[in-house]
Amino acid sequence: MCNPSSLPNPVLSATESLRAIIAGAFRQAQEEGVFPAAEMPAFVVEIPADTRHGDFASNIAMASARALRMAPQKIAAALIERFTFSGTPFVRAEAAGPGFLNFFLAPEWFAGVVRDVLDSGDQYGRSNAGNGEKVMVEFVSANPTGPMHMGNARGAAIGDCLASALDAAGYDVTREFYVNDAGNQILKFGASLYARYLQIYRGEDAVPFPEDGYHGEDIRENAREFADAFGDKYVDAPAEEAEKALVDYVLPRNIEKLRADLSRYRVDYDVWFYESTLHPDAIDDAIARLREKGLIYEKDSALWYKATAYGGEKDEVLVRQNGTPTYFAADIAYHYNKFAVRGFSRVINIWGADHHGHVARLKGAKDAIGLRGDKLDIVLMQLVRLIRDGEPYRMSKRTGKAITLSDIIDEIPIDAARFFFNMREASSTFDFDLDLAVQQSSENPVYYVQYAHARICSIMAKLTADSITPEREKADFLRLGTPEEIELIRLLAAFPNEIADAARAYDPARLTHYATQLATLFHKFYTVCRVAGEDEALMQARIHLCLAARQTLRNVLGLMKITAPESM
Numbered sequence: 001m002c003n004p005s006s007l008p009n010p011v012l013s014a015t016e017s018l019r020a021i022i023a024g025a026f027r028q029a030q031e032e033g034v035f036p037a038a039e040m041p042a043f044v045v046e047i048p049a050d051t052r053h054g055d056f057a058s059n060i061a062m063a064s065a066r067a068l069r070m071a072p073q074k075i076a077a078a079l080i081e082r083f084t085f086s087g088t089p090f091v092r093a094e095a096a097g098p099g100f101l102n103f104f105l106a107p108e109w110f111a112g113v114v115r116d117v118l119d120s121g122d123q124y125g126r127s128n129a130g131n132g133e134k135v136m137v138e139f140v141s142a143n144p145t146g147p148m149h150m151g152n153a154r155g156a157a158i159g160d161c162l163a164s165a166l167d168a169a170g171y172d173v174t175r176e177f178y179v180n181d182a183g184n185q186i187l188k189f190g191a192s193l194y195a196r197y198l199q200i201y202r203g204e205d206a207v208p209f210p211e212d213g214y215h216g217e218d219i220r221e222n223a224r225e226f227a228d229a230f231g232d233k234y235v236d237a238p239a240e241e242a243e244k245a246l247v248d249y250v251l252p253r254n255i256e257k258l259r260a261d262l263s264r265y266r267v268d269y270d271v272w273f274y275e276s277t278l279h280p281d282a283i284d285d286a287i288a289r290l291r292e293k294g295l296i297y298e299k300d301s302a303l304w305y306k307a308t309a310y311g312g313e314k315d316e317v318l319v320r321q322n323g324t325p326t327y328f329a330a331d332i333a334y335h336y337n338k339f340a341v342r343g344f345s346r347v348i349n350i351w352g353a354d355h356h357g358h359v360a361r362l363k364g365a366k367d368a369i370g371l372r373g374d375k376l377d378i379v380l381m382q383l384v385r386l387i388r389d390g391e392p393y394r395m396s397k398r399t400g401k402a403i404t405l406s407d408i409i410d411e412i413p414i415d416a417a418r419f420f421f422n423m424r425e426a427s428s429t430f431d432f433d434l435d436l437a438v439q440q441s442s443e444n445p446v447y448y449v450q451y452a453h454a455r456i457c458s459i460m461a462k463l464t465a466d467s468i469t470p471e472r473e474k475a476d477f478l479r480l481g482t483p484e485e486i487e488l489i490r491l492l493a494a495f496p497n498e499i500a501d502a503a504r505a506y507d508p509a510r511l512t513h514y515a516t517q518l519a520t521l522f523h524k525f526y527t528v529c530r531v532a533g534e535d536e537a538l539m540q541a542r543i544h545l546c547l548a549a550r551q552t553l554r555n556v557l558g559l560m561k562i563t564a565p566e567s568m
Helices: 011-030 061-070 071-084 105-122 150-169 184-202 215-232 237-262 283-294 327-341 355-367 405-411 412-420 446-467 483-504 509-528 537-558
Strands: 057-058 090-094 098-106 134-138 172-179 272-275 296-297 301-307 316-321 346-352 376-381 384-388 429-435
Touching: 011 057, 011 061, 011 071, 011 098, 011 105, 061 071, 061 098, 071 090, 071 098, 090 405, 098 105, 105 412, 105 483, 105 537, 134 150, 150 172, 150 346, 150 376, 150 384, 150 405, 150 412, 150 483, 150 509, 184 215, 184 237, 215 237, 215 376, 237 301, 237 316, 283 296, 283 316, 283 327, 296 446, 301 327, 301 429, 316 327, 327 346, 327 355, 355 376, 384 509, 405 412, 412 446, 446 537, 483 537, 509 537
Parallel strands: 134 172, 134 346, 172 272, 346 376, 384 429
Antiparallel strands: 057 098, 090 098, 296 301, 301 316
């Protein structure tokens, strides 16, 4: 694999070059006495939304007006006189409006983008924006007492694609699943299984079910499997012994099912971290650290943490009256492990929006225990509404139960599931149209993008059939100058920045938006620009532009773990 720092980022390189051009002209104007001695203010260099009036733009003239005590138009004119473009990607500049400066790229820059993509191949888009920062993305972490639900399906797609974006942007990324295999929920799990197990032999009327137990059909199924394996061996055994046996039998199978379903969904974790490893030592250590700061007290035979001292709405129980640590106590110890023990500099948790109340108290607990709560970032994920035949779809026809991750990947292609769940930023709700997800037409967003890749493969196959082969040395990339060609190349150039921006914003939806836009611009280019039949230099340039677009499509789909078919 190439060193990310050596890989091309055409937009970033041009931006840095333009900043140097502007700074040089600014200093020259000061040296010549045209500008007074003043510190050059912060200014913006960007690609404008409308590139018809310039490839890049800057607000340097308006940003400098107060410091220089000059009109922006006068500042802009003075800078234009002193810009030196020799040896840079730019050829000229113009002033516009109240003092905006527009800059124009040389044709060689656009030609260079095509070469960069082809030279970098499957590494194109990767960068060193993250400087190797050690980051963890913890996502899904579904309760192993039951199957994964719809929220987990979305969380898995978002978390995995975000981790891919971070990795491609040069962060040192770890994907982690936190297994809640200890604490009160496991005690409740054991009691639920035990009740269902006894009901098999004694009848449901004879054995009351715990009011706070897990009522899902999966508990009945698990108890039946246990009974098939062990018969009535534990019917007359002490409850504690029987519950432990049930949990020891069922829990590993549930966890393995989680792992298998996620792997089928193309989500594989670097670490499966078990909560049980925190009991009791790590939790006791966390409580001791809080106690040293005077943040622990006893009330009603329970152990409490003064959460209100660190921004919490109310104090929190850490150890219940029965001696069992709460989920929050384990969470404090777990995040201490993430930062202090394993050395992650930043941790990103993907949570359902219903956990929003937990954000401030956990960040406060990090501060309280001697860590920086601002290094813990929580992405709150809104719900998805499944739609079928234009109506909300809540129950699986196969099982008659609530839709699970397993149901989703049985019902629709995995490519569609991963793409659709990343079409909106995590904080937005959206309707997932099951009918559209299986539709093979341009109305289906993932099909539309994949078709663009397959179309390029088809173009290449037809050229080969006509005895035309790509010969880069014969291509004149400076001939690529139509609006459609320039627009497509400009978007290819933006790919490394799009990945880095998706990583910084924790928004992998940027990748699906980029892929869709790239497919659109390729279709537009191919509709207007004939590839075969032109003179050799232009034909070869367009062939290689097709290859560059195909490579970039393949790379962005690969980040999302979505296939790039060669035919459709």
